[in-house]
Amino acid sequence: AQRVTQPEKLLSVFKGAPVELKCNYSYSGSPELFWYVQYSRQRLQLLLRHISRESIKGFTADLNKGETSFHLKKPFAQEEDSAMYYCALNAGGTSYGKLTFGQGTILTVHP
Amino acid sequence: DVKVTQSSRYLVKRTGEKVFLECVQDMDHENMFWYRQDPGLGLRLIYFSYDVKMKEKGDIPEGYSVSREKKERFSLILESASTNQTSMYLCASSRYVSYNEQFFGPGTRLTVL
Numbered sequence: 001a002q003r004v005t006q007p008e009k010l011l012s013v014f015k016g017a018p019v020e021l022k023c024n025y026s027y028s029g030s031p032e033l034f035w036y037v038q039y040s041r042q043r044l045q046l047l048l049r050h051i052s053r054e055s056i057k058g059f060t061a062d063l064n065k066g067e068t069s070f071h072l073k074k075p076f077a078q079e080e081d082s083a084m085y086y087c088a089l090n091a092g093g094t095s096y097g098k099l100t101f102g103q104g105t106i107l108t109v110h111p
Numbered sequence: 112d113v114k115v116t117q118s119s120r121y122l123v124k125r126t127g128e129k130v131f132l133e134c135v136q137d138m139d140h141e142n143m144f145w146y147r148q149d150p151g152l153g154l155r156l157i158y159f160s161y162d163v164k165m166k167e168k169g170d171i172p173e174g175y176s177v178s179r180e181k182k183e184r185f186s187l188i189l190e191s192a193s194t195n196q197t198s199m200y201l202c203a204s205s206r207y208v209s210y211n212e213q214f215f216g217p218g219t220r221l222t223v224l
Contacts, residue, residue, distance in 0.1 A: 004153075006153075009151065034212075043115075043215045043216065043217050043218065044154075044201065044203075044215040045214075045215065046212045046213070049212070086153060086154065088154075097142045097205045097206075097207075097211055097213065098144070098156060098159060098169070099144075099154075099156070099213060100156075101146075101153040101154040101155070102153050103151055103152060103153040104151075104153045104154075
């Protein structure tokens with residue numbers, strides 16, 4: 001069975017500082033990894049997925065299969081990045097698009 | 112613009128009541144999902160459906176059932192609500208292809224007294 005772990009419940013940084021939200025997974029196959037974000041009073045939405053290798057709102061995430069990690073990084077945090085972030089895994093194949101989510105990390109960016 | 116709507120934003124029910132949570136999507140998506148969101152536990156999948164009248168259990172199906180009579184509508188049913196089902200419930204939909212993005216509804220905050 002797959003599992004996603006986000007070790008930090010809360011993460012606080014100051015504006016302009018680098019930020020890294022950690023995500024580790026366990027899955028024996030080739031997973032698809034996602035980061036979803038939920039801003040205050042907004043619905044959960046996709047931030048980025050590893051297969052498209054995009055940079056969205058300055059965030060990047062690299063899949064490290066050796067370390068089974070998919071950490072989310074941004075070199076200069078902004079106050080508007082404050083939100084709940086979830087890492088999620090899709091096992092692919094006949095999983096019908098099911099996602100396994102991590103516990104979430106609340107990021108607070110202080111002015 | 113993909114729209115997933117949920118019938119109620121807030122709901123308060125009493126222990127033992129039968130509760131219906133409704134979700135509607137307007138993008139002709141094949142897959143639909145129900146999650147509950149709890150602090151420290153993240154999102155946990157309750158049930159999902161990949162076609163009309165098809166349903167599969169997720170990770171925490173106990174105490175819940177679902178119905179999908181039409182492609183655009185996916186209902187979550189609490190047969191006899193209990194206090195431990197107090198939570199935020201999120202509905203999502205996606206296209207059939209496995210790696211596609213899930214689109215979420217605004218959520219229903221259910222309180223069971």
